Structure formats: C-alpha cells, structure tokens
Amino acid sequence: MANEITYTVAFEELQQIVRDMEDGEITVDELAIKVKRAAELIKVCKNKLTSTEEDVNLILKELEA
Amino acid sequence: MLENRQIFSLQQVVSSIRKTIEERYQSSYWVKAEMHKLNLYPSGHAFPELVQKENDKIVAQINASIWNHNFQRINKQFIQVVKEPLKEGTTLLLNVKVVFHETFGLSLQILDIDPNYALGELQREREETLKKLQAERLINANQLLDFPLLPKRIAIVSADTSKGLSDFMKVLNNNPWNYQFFTMLFQAYLQGDVAAPSIIEQLKRIEKVKHHFDVVVIVRGGGGEVGLSCYNNYELCKAIASFSLPVLTGIGHSTNMTVAELVAFRNAITPTELADFLLQTFHDFSVPVNDARKVIRTSSSRLLETNKQLFSAETKHFKNSANNYLLDAKNTLLVTSQKFKNEAKTLLTRNREHLHFAQKECLNYSNRLFKVNREKLAEHGVQLPLKFANRLVKEQQQVSEMENMVRLMDPKNVLKRGYSITTINGQTLQKNNSVEIGDTIKTVTFDFELTSTIIKKEEHGE
Numbered sequence: 001m002a003n004e005i006t007y008t009v010a011f012e013e014l015q016q017i018v019r020d021m022e023d024g025e026i027t028v029d030e031l032a033i034k035v036k037r038a039a040e041l042i043k044v045c046k047n048k049l050t051s052t053e054e055d056v057n058l059i060l061k062e063l064e065a
Numbered sequence: 066m067l068e069n070r071q072i073f074s075l076q077q078v079v080s081s082i083r084k085t086i087e088e089r090y091q092s093s094y095w096v097k098a099e100m101h102k103l104n105l106y107p108s109g110h111a112f113p114e115l116v117q118k119e120n121d122k123i124v125a126q127i128n129a130s131i132w133n134h135n136f137q138r139i140n141k142q143f144i145q146v147v148k149e150p151l152k153e154g155t156t157l158l159l160n161v162k163v164v165f166h167e168t169f170g171l172s173l174q175i176l177d178i179d180p181n182y183a184l185g186e187l188q189r190e191r192e193e194t195l196k197k198l199q200a201e202r203l204i205n206a207n208q209l210l211d212f213p214l215l216p217k218r219i220a221i222v223s224a225d226t227s228k229g230l231s232d233f234m235k236v237l238n239n240n241p242w243n244y245q246f247f248t249m250l251f252q253a254y255l256q257g258d259v260a261a262p263s264i265i266e267q268l269k270r271i272e273k274v275k276h277h278f279d280v281v282v283i284v285r286g287g288g289g290e291v292g293l294s295c296y297n298n299y300e301l302c303k304a305i306a307s308f309s310l311p312v313l314t315g316i317g318h319s320t321n322m323t324v325a326e327l328v329a330f331r332n333a334i335t336p337t338e339l340a341d342f343l344l345q346t347f348h349d350f351s352v353p354v355n356d357a358r359k360v361i362r363t364s365s366s367r368l369l370e371t372n373k374q375l376f377s378a379e380t381k382h383f384k385n386s387a388n389n390y391l392l393d394a395k396n397t398l399l400v401t402s403q404k405f406k407n408e409a410k411t412l413l414t415r416n417r418e419h420l421h422f423a424q425k426e427c428l429n430y431s432n433r434l435f436k437v438n439r440e441k442l443a444e445h446g447v448q449l450p451l452k453f454a455n456r457l458v459k460e461q462q463q464v465s466e467m468e469n470m471v472r473l474m475d476p477k478n479v480l481k482r483g484y485s486i487t488t489i490n491g492q493t494l495q496k497n498n499s500v501e502i503g504d505t506i507k508t509v510t511f512d513f514e515l516t517s518t519i520i521k522k523e524e525h526g527e
Contacts, residue, residue: 007214011214014357015353015357017357017361018360021360021361021364021365021368022360022364024368026368028368028369031365031368031369034361035361038357038358041357042354042358045351045354046354048215048217049215049242049243049244049245049347049351050243051245052217052218052245052246052247053247054249058277059249062273062274062277063273063274
C-alpha cells in the first residue's frame with residue numbers, strides 16, 4: 001500500500017509540476033530544481049510500470065493464517 | 066368365506082391399474098413443477114423427481130422420466146433459448162403424460178419442457194436480484210470505489226483450464242511496453258450451479274489478503290455460453306457489489322448482461338478486452354509521464370528563451386535610456402554652461418561698469434579733496450610764517466630770560482662769589498651724610514680743588 005501511495009503521490013506531484021510549467025507559474029530561479037525533481041518523479045513512475053513487488057508466498061501464508 | 070374370495074395375480078392388478086389410468090389419462094397435460102433432481106443415467110434417459118413446494122415444504126411429489134431422444138431434443142432447445150441446460154432446482158412448465166408401468170409404477174412421462182417458461186423464470190430471478198440489491202443500495206457500491214491509478218496487483222478469480230484466463234494472461238504478459246502486473250489465481254467454478262458459492266468463497270479469501278491487491282477480476286470464456294445464469298445469483302452479485310476492491314468482469318458472452326456484470330466496477334465483453342482495459346490504465350499513467358518529459362523540456366526552453374528575450378529587450382531599453390539620459394544631461398549642461406557664460410559676462414560687464422563709475426567717482430572726489438586741501442594748505446602757508454615769527458620772538462625772549470636765571474644759578478657763579486662745595490665720597494655733606502674724624506673730604510672753590518682730612522668736628526646747635 002505504501003508503494004501505491006508513493007506512485008500516486010509521485011504522479012500527482014509530477015502532474016502539478018507540468019501544470020505549473022504550462023501555466024508559467026515557475027520562475028527561472030526554480031526551474032533547475034523543478035526539472036530535477038520532475039526527472040526523479042518520472043523515474044519513479046516508470047519503475048512502477050515495469051516492476052512488481054508482491055510475494056506470492058507471503059500472501060499464501062496470510063491466507064492460511 | 067375363503068372359498069368366495071377372488072384372487073388376482075399381481076400382474077392382473079397392476080395391469081388393471083395401468084388400464085384404468087390409461088383410460089383416465091389419455092391426453093398429455095401441461096404441469097408446472099420444480100425439477101428437484103434430474104437423475105440423468107448413462108443410458109441417456111433421465112428420471113427426474115418433480116416436487117411442488119409451499120413455504121419450502123414439499124406438498125406434492127412424483128417421479129418422472131424423460132427418454133433419451135426427448136431429453137436430447139429438450140436440452141438442445143433449452144441451450145438454444147435459455148442458454149442453460151436443464152438443471153435441478155428450477156421451476157419448469159412440463160408437458161407430461163401420466164403413465165403406469167407394471168414394474169416401475171406410476172410416473173409422469175415428460176414429453177416436452179417449455180424453454181420460454183424457463184427463460185421467464187431466469188429473467189424473474191435476475192429481476193429479483195436487481196430489485197434486492199437496489200433496495201439494499203448495493204447496485205453502485207462497487208462502482209463508487211476509487212479506481213487505483215495503476216491496477217498492478219490483480220487477484221484473478223478463474224479456473225486454470227479456462228480459455229478466458231489464458232487469453233487474459235496472454236494480453237497482460239505479452240504487452241510490448243513491458244508493463245509488469247502481479248497476478249494471483251483464485252480457482253473457482255465459473256458456470257453452473259456450483260459457480261456462485263465457489264466464486265463467493267474465493268472472494269472471501271481475497272478479502273483476507275486484499276491489502277496485496279489493487280483489483281479483482283473474474284474471467285471466464287471458451288466454455289460456451291451456457292450455465293451463466295449463476296451470474297444473476299443474488300448472493301454472488303451481493304458479494305461482488307459490496308466487495309471492498311474494484312471487481313472487474315470479463316465473462317465472455319453475447320447474451321444479456323448478467324447482474325454480476327452490471328454491479329461490477331467495470332465489465333468487459335471478453336477477458337482479452339478486460340486485459341486491454343488494464344493496459345490502457347497503464348497507458349493513461351505512462352503517457353502523461355512521457356508527456357511530462359516533453360512538456361518540461363519545451364516549457365523550460367520556452368521559459369529560458371522568454372527570459373532571454375526579456376533580458377535582451379531590457380538591456381537594449383537600458384542602453385537607450387542611458388544614452389538618452391546622457392544626451393539630455395549633456396544638453397542641459399551645455400545650456401547651463403552657456404547660460405552661465407552669458408550671466409557671467411553680463412555680471413562682469415555690469416561690475417566693470419560699476420567699477421569704472423566708482424573709479425571715476427573716486428577720482429573726482431579725490432581731486433576735489435585735493436583741491437580743497439591744496440587751497441587750505443596755501444592759505445596756511447601764508448599764515449604760517451607770520452605766526453611762526455611771532456612765536457619765535459616770544460620763545461627767544463623766554464629762552465634768554467631762562468638763560469640768565471640759569472647763569473645766575475650756576476655753582477660756578479656762586480663759587481666766584483666766594484662760596485665752596487664740600488663733598489665726601491662725591492656727596493655733599495648733609496645731615497644724613499655725616500663725616501667722622503679722619504675722613505677725607507674734598508672742597509671745590511672757584512679756583513681750586515682741595516683735599517682735607519677731618520681733624521675736628523663740631524656740631525652746630527640749633
């Protein structure tokens with residue numbers, strides 16, 4: 001669940017940065033920081049698309065409990 | 066009495082009953098009854114138990130039979146019209162003939178079953194389920210859940226032999242974008258009477274570990290479009306509608322949508338379409354992420370370009386302003402200096418005139434003063450010798466008078482007349498300048514200067 005929140009948050013933060021940039025809400029001073037942050041967020045999101053973290057054995061154990 | 070008895074053989078009796086019944090029930094009848102048990106034998110004949118229930122109590126019961134050829138025909142009709150095979154526990158409209166068999170006894174021979182009546186019964190069950198769920202406000206319950214941004218973790222309710230499952234997995238696993246899903250299969254029967262309790266049980270198991278999953282999918286397909294009325298089962302539909310994760314269905318059929326599909330978060334016609342939907346959600350997530358990269362790149366360069374242009378315009382503006390300012394200042398300076406020059410010249414001229422005038426005034430005045438003084442001087446020059454001569458005579462007279470007096474007073478003249486002056490140590494003898502015997506004194510006369518030693522001293526009495 002924690003991971004889901006992370007990618008949801010990451011996605012929303014990324015969308016916010018994109019909106020701010022499109023609306024011209026970002027100043028030249030912030031630009032470098034925002035672009036760097038966006039790159040990190042894109043990486044997080046991309047990783048989420050192409051990886052899984054659940055463990056079947058753990059779920060089976062919980063089912064038997 | 067015993068001799069009077071007429072004894073029948075069993076066969077006689079049974080034959081008589083059969084004859085009576087055959088005479089009495091010559092035609093066939095339409096009967097509404099619940100098929101409690103089908104009892105299909107390998108021979109292809111079925112021997113169903115028919116019952117009538119009132120308040121769950123059996124109030125009538127009779128055995129029936131369907132001969133192989135009738136059964137085949139009826140079942141085919143059912144599957145065609147009802148999309149369900151003949152099944153136990155449903156109320157049917159049967160065309161029957163009352164028969165009595167010498168060895169099998171009384172039974173109803175089923176000649177035909179009206180599939181449309183069965184269809185109506187199923188429809189009624191569907192309506193009832195819908196009505197109940199509506200009353201419990203569960204119809205939209207699952208659809209009101211938040212759908213996860215990325216439905217990555219999927220609990221699959223299906224059977225591992227299902228063609229639908231393999232279609233679903235193929236689409237998920239062979240996606241060219243390398244999207245990764247986590248799937249776990251929860252085995253269940255997917256059609257027929259056993260399906261509803263089986264699926265409900267698996268949903269219960271998923272509920273236990275739901276924190277590991279984002280969505281539940283129920284996929285089925287490839288098994289023909291029969292036995293799907295279980296998806297109208299009230300208990301199953303309630304379990305789906307009230308499930309705490311979004312339940313997606315891909316049951317794969319072309320008939321009317323079942324209640325289960327209706328209450329599911331989302332229904333896809335086929336498992337393949339359902340898998341495509343899941344991939345689409347990944348796209349919906351991925352595309353904005355990819356777009357973000359593009360937007361950020363173009364927005365950044367646009368922002369920089371805009372600022373560069375603004376800066377350049379500002380610089381140009383500043384340069385012009387500065388130049389204009391300098392030019393203005395230069396002009397002002399020039400005008401001021403010209404003005405100053407003129408003012409100074411005027412002032413100088415005026416002062417020079419003042420000076421010139423003052424000089425003239427001064428000269429005139431001094432000349433006048435000169436003249437006056439010269440005249441005064443000339444006047445004085447005339448008077449001075451006269452005054453001076455008078456004064457000189459007067460002065461001369463006074464001087465000669467004083468000269469006489471001085472001459473008379475000169476000690477020399479005194480000495481001439483016989484006086485002398487005695488001194489001691491250069492001092493005249495007086496009271497305070499006493500002499501003692503033995504002192505040397507000097508006496509000056511007109512003709513001599515005498516030095517004496519005191520030999521006697523007598524003081525004058527008064």
